[in-house]
Amino acid sequence: MPHDITLIATIAAGFGLAMIFGLIAVRLRMPPLVGYLMAGIVISPTTPGFVADIGLASQLAEIGVMLLMFGVGLHFSLDDLMAVKRIAVPGAVVQIAVATLLGMAIATMWGWDAGAAIVFGLCLSVASTVVLLRALEAKGLLKSINGQIAVGWLVVEDLVMVLVLVLLPALAGVLSGDAAAASGRDLGLAMAITLAKVIAFIVLMLVVGRRVLPRLLWWVARSGSQELFTLSVVAIAVGVAFGAAALFDVSFALGAFFAGMMMRESEFSHRAADESLPLRDAFAVLFFVSVGMLFDPAVIWTQPLKLLLVVAIIMVGKTIAAVLLVLAFRYPLNTALTVGASLAQIGEFSFILAGLGVNLGLMPAEGQSLVLAGALISIAANAALFSTIEPFRAWAIARSSLARRLEQRDDPLAALPMTTDARLLHEQVVLVGYGRVGRRIADALREQHIPCVVAEQNRERVDQLRREGVPAVFGDAQTPEVLIQAHIAKAAMLVIAIPETVNVRKMVEIARTLNPEIAVVLRTHNEEEAELLERESLGTVFLGENELARGMAEHVVRHFGRGAPGGASWPHH
Structure with missing residues (x-):
């Protein structure tokens, strides 16, 4: 035995x-993250029984961070x-300011x-990207415009928090009331050095990392070796993060984020x-467990009023502001x-920031426990919300005329402009969605001089x-008003190019009520969904994998100088 x-x-x-x-958390219809935090509480020094090594757990948590x-950097899309x-940039900045001011107000009230x-x-102002993405996926909203706005909002919040993590150590002396550190000259010098290091690191990553890491x-x-590929991904993530901290005094979080971006x-x-997903998930679990180990459950019964105010800011104040x-x-x-529901929780950045605040002597340990308790409650309640x-x-909508007006906005973008020639819209195509697929369809229609209205x-x-x-109208095409404004009654065809198929049936039903002869074209990524849509006679269904296979097969056949492949079976068109 060692x-x-x-x-x-x-x-x-x-x-x-x-x-x-x-x-247990999943069985109770809560995010598993709640269970990971509970596991940390069980093996923490504040609960009886086995106590894990907090020092080791903290280092493992750093790898998790x-x-x-x-992973956040790897999925960060500037285009999205x-x-x-x-809406995402000003919305996130204002919402962070509102939540921070509310948190400051109650903290000042406590002395x-x-x-x-x-x-x-600041700990109460930023929501968890992990919780948000999983909640949107569970509801099938990740690819929707509502999901895109929520994710964009969270990306801006994450970027602001990364900046806070970088600047907080330099400002710690001033924020703690240290008179020596508060002198303007010393503060300006410290800030200048910190920002210079950060800028140097970012420039190095953009100039060198952007070329070297992908290559x-x-x-x-x-090499064809899968384990070597996995090893290289992890080595780059951890190596760049460590190098950023050692050479530029940049946080592990910022270093890893830029490694993912590059x-x-x-x-x-x-x-x-x-x-890298299995390893990321494993160490992320250890991160949440280590966060739970730092939580003192006594705060729940010793400071119930404080905890209630914290939860109110997270779940009510932030939601109303958003x-x-x-x-x-x-x-x-x-x-x-x-x-609003997407932002009604706090998570990983709050934990990182709270830990840094305690380590720098800026925030009492009680504050960290309140943040962790607020996170536990808000994450557990988020799915229900x-x-x-x-x-x-x-x-x-049923009881309030204001709600009805807010849902169906009296909005200049919700109707076609008067300058649009109605004669050009006779027998046109109504195209729902103008993403990657919708844009290509619209371009092809324009080339063929086929009139088209985008919803x-x-x-x-x-x-x-x-x-x-x-010609374009703003709104959700599952509401009759939007399709009416798009002149669905005169249209020859309805093309639904949005990736999610949750509301497709309602769109088709409205279109056929207003125009029984209209032809309908749909897209899907799922074979079972494609079969179901065809069985219900909702329209001509295009399955992404089939169209890719058809295009590749036609290219191969043309290479051999033969006609288009007519003998192959192409279900779902």
């Missing part, structure tokens, strides 16, 4: 209990953010100093994400409610299309 098996004991207890409590942030930038209040407020992945991929430039980025902001940008009520969106919207839920895209002279 003399020291502390590391093995910590990992075994962490993984074992996380699996048990994670399974690196891999979590690497740009598509919703007009905490300014530094503790600021850190505490390195390509060289490794040529790896995204590689054609193997999807494979890198898939290969809903009002989205409505102010003239998006419909259902979008506002979805974004999502399930109330549709019933609440229906209830509000799109992204205001920015509708605004851009109108500036380009393309």
